[in-house]
Amino acid sequence: MKTVKLLDREFRVSIPAEKIDKAITEMAEKMNKDLAGKNPMFICILNGSFMFASDLMKQITVENAEITFMRLTSYEGMGTTGKVKKLMGFTEDLKDRTVVILEDIIDTGITMENTLAQIEEYKAKEILVATMLFKPDALKRDIKIDYVGLDIPNDFIVGRGLDYDGIGRNLPDVYTVID
Structure with a gap:
């Protein structure tokens, strides 16, 4: 079992890069069909979604697709603060x-609920939500997710853009904390 030590914690591989790549490819294929002729604007939520957005956008073939970035934060250490700050x-x-929000992970849904409220103020025709990873057991808000890469357990994870106090985003696999 492949493990890595980040700061004071040990993590083990839980989702290999190949599985994530396959899920993103399947999502891109579906989006290419769904978004044809819609001139979509993708909004990458930084910092965590930069790898997901990059992997996905390389496979988006929709004409006139654009991407922009929004930076939010709601985590400290291994937990959510429950408050979303726009940076x-x-x-x-x-x-x-047509706006497609790209998020690395949706767990409680608090960040996404806040993001949707902010973007609705811009009078978009439609707002779609895409997430690389989804923790259905952690969801506390009533939000519609249009595209899900992979459902995962409610564990703390790092890698593929997700971090532990700023460390581990560069890992190509996703790792779960070892208790």
Whole structure:
């Protein structure tokens, strides 16, 4: 079993990169069909979603697709603070556009609920949500997720853009904390 030590914690591989790549490819294929002719604007939620967004966008073949970035934070250490802070917004016009929010992981749904509320103010034609990873057992908000890469257990994970106090985002696999 492949393990890694990050700061004061040990983690073991729980999702190999190949499985994540396959899920992202399947998501891109579905999006390419669903978004054809819609001139979509993808919004990557930083920092965690940068790897997911990069992997996905390489496979998006929809004409006139664009991407922008929004930086939010709600985590400290291994837990959510329950409060979402916007650290960086975007300047693109979303009025009457199809918007696809790209998130690395949806667990409680608090960050996504906040993000949706902010983006609704821009009068988009439709707002879709895509997440690389989803923790259905952790969800506390009533949000619609249009595209899910993989459902996972309610464990603390790192890798593939997800971090532990800023460390571990660069790992190509996803790792679960060892208690």
